[in-house]
Amino acid sequence: MKALVALILLIQLPAHRAAPAAPPPAPLGCDDPESEAAAEFAVNYINGHSHHGYKFALNRIDNIRVVPQGLNNDIMFLELDLLETTCHILNPTPLANCTVRSFTQHAVEGDCDVKLQKLDGKLSVLASKCHSHADSSEDLLQMCPDCPLLASLNNTEVLATVTAALNEHNSNSADPYLQLLEIGRARIQYHPAHSVSVEFAVAATNCSAGEAKDNVEACQLLPEDQSNFGFCTASRLIRPSEDLRVDCQLYGHQPGVTYSQPGQDTSAGLVPSVAQGFTNHNLRLSHNNPVASESASSEFPSSVLSAKPVAKRAVAEAAQHDKVPRPVGFVPPPPPCPGKIRHFSI
Incomplete structure (x- = not known):
């Protein structure tokens, strides 16, 4: 009798095995709606907490990394390229209505690392680190020899x-x-x-x-x-x-x-x-928190590589080594990062 019960239990055992773990979610791409929403939130924070100079607009999301912390709780690291607009920080005009300065106006670029938390769908900025610089005079004069330079x-x-x-x-x-x-x-x-x-x-x-x-x-x-x-x-x-x-x-x-x-x-x-x-107000005066960068955060080892050059190099290497034959007319999907350029590259 005991042998029969054991046999029945053995037969039923596979039915009670735990379901296989769900695969980890695919990493966010830089142009995904969730990434763009986080970037928009971050840019508004940067402009709202800048003390001098002009508002900046998003030009490109260079990289994004999401580190889950628990149920409905994520830490997000963003690397952003920004461009200076014509709106001073004291100007009440909404950023969406501010004009990005053209390349020939001797454009100023901002580079920002932002650390956010997304808790129960709500975003908050934990840290931001930025610097900004004018485009090189040589690049401007090569395209527009008569354009005046920033003084x-x-x-x-x-x-x-x-x-x-x-x-x-x-x-x-x-x-x-x-x-x-x-x-x-x-x-x-x-x-x-x-x-x-x-x-x-x-x-x-x-x-x-x-x-x-x-x-x-x-x-x-x-x-x-x-x-x-x-x-x-x-x-x-x-x-x-x-x-x-x-x-x-x-x-x-x-x-x-x-x-x-x-x-x-x-x-x-x-x-x-x-x-x-200096020729421009540097965003570093308002945003200089090293914890904004993933590689500088004490929560993650310095071996975690998510900087802009690494992302760009990974895309280039993938393209170089992709020798798999493709059907005629095949269009490969865009790389997850860096994202699209919204205005121009400097």
Whole structure:
């Protein structure tokens, strides 16, 4: 009898075996909707937490890696290429309506690593690390020999142009007296004419132009609950004849929007990096958290390779060694990363 029971149990045993484990999910591609949603969230965070310069737009997702932490809980590492837009960070225009600067305007590129958490479908940024730099002068001049190049923001001609432009506006405007916050960018052209173009952020003070003329030292920026920021563009022709044109726009009070004042004299509208002669505001000033990069995170070994050169090399090697015969008309699927370029490559 015992032998019969044992035989029956043995026959039934395979029916109670555990189901085979589900295969791991396929890695996200850089152009997958989930990746693009995470990148959009990250870019909005970067712009919302930048202290100086301009808003940046996504140009390409270079890499994405998802590390599961449990049920409905993932850590995401993103590597992003960004491009500078024409909207200053104080400009209330939504990023979707901001124009990406063209290559011929001497474009500025941003490179960012962002660490996010996706918990129960909700994204949050845990860390961000960025830097930004202007395209090389050689690349620009090769395509556009007559295009003006970015100039150092503390260049004497740039400072003179900003001062003259602000004085011109304050002398001929019914706006409150405007004070310089920072110089955003500047370009100088020497041929066929010598000219300087500048862009700079401003803020309204508690003085009128007449009051400022009598005692400019008494003019103070409006308090936070009344703040009114703005932006000016100006062009100054130096030779063959003098000419100055300036256009300023105030945005009106924006509740919750503040400007980070550097801990130094702002009479020239310069932040620490600018005083060293840089041509653009570096995102590193606002985003410099090493934990944003997977290779720098203490949670993962440094042997985990997910950097941009590795991703690009892996794609190139796969293409080089793919010798398998394909049917006529076969179109191989795009590599998961890096993703598509949305604007242009620099």
